[in-house]
Amino acid sequence: MKTNARADQGKQKPKRQREQGESDKSEASVAGQRKRQKQNSVATEATTSMGANEEESPLTVDEVGEAVVALEEMFERWRQGKRQIGKRRKCEPYKLSLSQIGLIADRYRAARNRNGEIDYEVTSNNKNFASFKGHPEELRAKEPEVIVFLRRALAEKCDAESSEPERDRCDDIVKLKKLSALEAENRELKNARAQGDAAVKKMKKLEDLEIKLYERANKLDERANKIDNFFEALASSKDSAVVFDRKLAERELAIASNEAYQEKTAQEKRHDAQVKEDEAARTAWKKKEELLVQMEQLRRRIGQLDEQDNKASSFISKLQQALDAEQLAASHHKILSSDDFRGQQRYIQQLQDKLQDQENLLYDFQLKLDSYTACYCTEQTIDHFTEDHTIDYELMTRVQRRQYIVEQAKSFKNLPYGDGSELRKDLDYFANTCNMLCHDGAVNSMSHRDFQ
Numbered sequence: 001m002k003t004n005a006r007a008d009q010g011k012q013k014p015k016r017q018r019e020q021g022e023s024d025k026s027e028a029s030v031a032g033q034r035k036r037q038k039q040n041s042v043a044t045e046a047t048t049s050m051g052a053n054e055e056e057s058p059l060t061v062d063e064v065g066e067a068v069v070a071l072e073e074m075f076e077r078w079r080q081g082k083r084q085i086g087k088r089r090k091c092e093p094y095k096l097s098l099s100q101i102g103l104i105a106d107r108y109r110a111a112r113n114r115n116g117e118i119d120y121e122v123t124s125n126n127k128n129f130a131s132f133k134g135h136p137e138e139l140r141a142k143e144p145e146v147i148v149f150l151r152r153a154l155a156e157k158c159d160a161e162s163s164e165p166e167r168d169r170c171d172d173i174v175k176l177k178k179l180s181a182l183e184a185e186n187r188e189l190k191n192a193r194a195q196g197d198a199a200v201k202k203m204k205k206l207e208d209l210e211i212k213l214y215e216r217a218n219k220l221d222e223r224a225n226k227i228d229n230f231f232e233a234l235a236s237s238k239d240s241a242v243v244f245d246r247k248l249a250e251r252e253l254a255i256a257s258n259e260a261y262q263e264k265t266a267q268e269k270r271h272d273a274q275v276k277e278d279e280a281a282r283t284a285w286k287k288k289e290e291l292l293v294q295m296e297q298l299r300r301r302i303g304q305l306d307e308q309d310n311k312a313s314s315f316i317s318k319l320q321q322a323l324d325a326e327q328l329a330a331s332h333h334k335i336l337s338s339d340d341f342r343g344q345q346r347y348i349q350q351l352q353d354k355l356q357d358q359e360n361l362l363y364d365f366q367l368k369l370d371s372y373t374a375c376y377c378t379e380q381t382i383d384h385f386t387e388d389h390t391i392d393y394e395l396m397t398r399v400q401r402r403q404y405i406v407e408q409a410k411s412f413k414n415l416p417y418g419d420g421s422e423l424r425k426d427l428d429y430f431a432n433t434c435n436m437l438c439h440d441g442a443v444n445s446m447s448h449r450d451f452q
Contacts, residue, residue: 063154094142101149104142105146
């Protein structure tokens, strides 16, 4: 029984706690609603006193500046750290929020500083006033409400700062008004001075223009007098006028004919120059084609002669080899069939010497072939370079071609030869010395200038 009673008490205890928590939540929600209602009443309190304050004197520029700063501080006190106070209802589409009131107050201060009004057309199209888009008159109707807020903020600021006696406060207000009046007069004087300076400059410009116009009028009068005298002289003699007209017409005709002749002469000169240039180019091209044909014929003839020479040389070499083989076989058989041992040794030594001579001859021949190949490649490179880089290739000797290559090497950048002096030395060495590469053996008997 005791255990059952304890269990019933354990079940009842959480139930009481739940009921107590629900009662606490309901009390907190009621307190929050009361707080929000109080803030909404504070926010709307300013609008209720709008009609009572409309007949007061307008705020000065300095008071407007102080009121804007005080308005921001007042809104910060009202929000108490929150982003906004209250919500806009559907039945109040044109109700201003605190942030919108602050923006309009800033624009009102700027308009007062420049002695103008707020441009509500532009303001209504701003993204911060989306609900007023296309309704600038509704936004203009909210300006008295904003002024009321400014007055209230300024009054609260003055009340907060009123620690001195009321007399000092009134004196300060009087001084402030005097200072504002003096500043207004100072601004008016500055504006008047600027306008006066502009007027003086304008007067000076007008005086200069009058002087220039007077001088121009005098010149025009002099010119008109000259023209009148000229026409009087022409009118005095009809014959002189006819003669003048005839001379003028003749002069114009002569000028026109001279211009036409000069134009025709210039066209003929241009045409003749073009014809000469075309003829020279055609002649050069024909010469080049003829030279190419002759070179091709010479190449073919040289090829035929080389082929015939190769055939003859091959036939002669074969006959010589056969004859030498027969003689060698006969002498070889004769010597080997004899019993002369020393004669056989001498014969073997002779054969070895001949073999060595043949190897030396083959080596010399290969060296000559390499020398001729190097000479040909060098000369061919010189010819190709000059042919590709100058039109006067056919009229230049080989010495002139080498000199042209040296001159061109001076203008090349990043060239191993530098300014061309080293290239000149190499070409002179190639052309005038007997080095191993180009002038060995039989090549030495023929001067390299035979190529020139």
